[in-house]
Amino acid sequence: MHNRISLKAVQAFEAAARLSSFALAAEELFVTPSAVSHQIKLLEEQFRVQLFHRVHRAVVLTDAGRRYAEEVSAAFAKIELATRELGRTAKSDILTVHSTPSFATQWLMPRLARFSSQHPDIDVRLNASYPPPADLLNQGVDIDIRYGTRRLQPAGTMVLSFPPETIVPLCAPALATGAHPILSPEDLGQHTLIHSEVCLVSWRDWMRQHRKVRLDISRGLRFDRSFMAISAAVDGLGVCLESLLLVQRELETGRLVAPFGLSGPKVQGYTLNLLKSRAELPKIRSFQEWLFDELEERRGVA
Template sequence: MRLPPLIAVRFFEATARHASVRRAAEELHVTPGAVSQQVRKLEDFLGCALFERQPRGLALTAAGREYQTACAEGLAVIGHATTRLVSTRRRQVVVVSCTPGFAVQWLVPRLHGFLQQHPDMDVHVGSTNRAVDLAAEGVHFAVRHGQGRYAGLQSEVLVADDLVPVCSPRLLAPRRTARVADITSARLLHDEHRGDWRLWCEAHGVAGVDCEGGVVFAHSNAAIEAAVAGRGFALVRRALVQQELEARELVSVHCKPLATPLAYHLVYRPEALIDPALRRFHAWIVAQGSAGQSSLSI
């Protein structure tokens, strides 16, 4: 049995179905030039033209119409067989790297919904503050805190709300309202972004507070846990403590939030979205970020 180059067959079938090189390229996530090259390769192999190149587009030749029918049927059979084997033998895995605080406070609480929607997929979360090499370490997506400039990588803003001081209501008893005057040096809870309290004090004209005072934690989730326990004030993004605020485990200080040029960004290699499973996760996590910002603005 003599078989043609199967990748060329796939590119031809998509081009014939769309009657367009450009639309086939969009479906296959390659360039139009790559599609044209594979179609010409198949025509050379078969020794006949499959398309008539017309001024307004492509039209199948008689041989092309006959061959398209056979190719579509063959690819459908292969596709169904592949789906059955893959679904029974392995699960699709998405590898995500993020800081420990972001993992605990934002990502993991939301993941249950994604996994319910996609029971054939697993998400592996690696928590670290160091910069990871996505290609070398097999990481599909990273969430990083910064200005979003990463050479050779795609970057999208995920969480960008302003910073607010929060504390436990127990720290305020018998009052229930947190005031700027309640914040003292000894009550400061710092996370890995230690300079945030200094910026907040400067923005609000707060004097007499030693911004180096208080307790320093390696991760923001530890600072938030300390605030819930009534140990002091943590300066955090509201999106990371939305559940605690709704449950009244934390209350925010009545003051203007601190705007910052930094944000949590979703970072990935441009070719990552070729994979349908990774595209599903990307669409989900971006939607979660947008929904969170919308709920905070209400």
């Protein structure tokens, strides 16, 4: 092309303009001063514009040279910054995971250290919102963890179901053994019900399985996020109906108990969603395998 320029010539010009000296530019670039002068002369002849005034042994930018130097210096600064950033990130992959807030808070975040220890070259960026689901095609998300009824996915999406999760009543130990002990389902009538409005099993569903129990399900605390319902139960505000998958830490530490045991209705709530075209990327494959290994390993608690 007619206006294609030599990067060597631009580099020589930038150094000479910054240092106000062909000799110093030559020293920085490990060439001779005459080589610097030659490269700059090529630029001047190609564009028919004088870039420097030669005053005895000194060089001074012309007005055109000063304007060009400002743009070239800015461009070189961007290249230098991009190179430094590349040096910082070249040794790692960034995996962007989008998740529902409750799964991110209750299950995923406490385990990310284990994933990082097994895969030190993968850095996880975790985003949490609900709804809507993440756009795998346009939002730069590698993996989307969703909850609830499956929707029609765009072509090319792979949907992997989590193992079934169990839903049971849960409360703080002090509530279960307090002034009104919870020994049978009928005892729930003396306690505040906590409604987790996104849970696939509601108190109404639970009552259908316990037909002799009559609870006033029109009353109680209501939350549109499971982690808030769980937190309220931990604080002793009432009895929640939630997934054992999300309360493993609370059960292990004794902050929650399941007064009627760990058996209950099972639901297929969570799915892992990713693009088929990216499924074999090492960072995605590693996270997928780690996630399902963790889920299977801890199903005994749930």
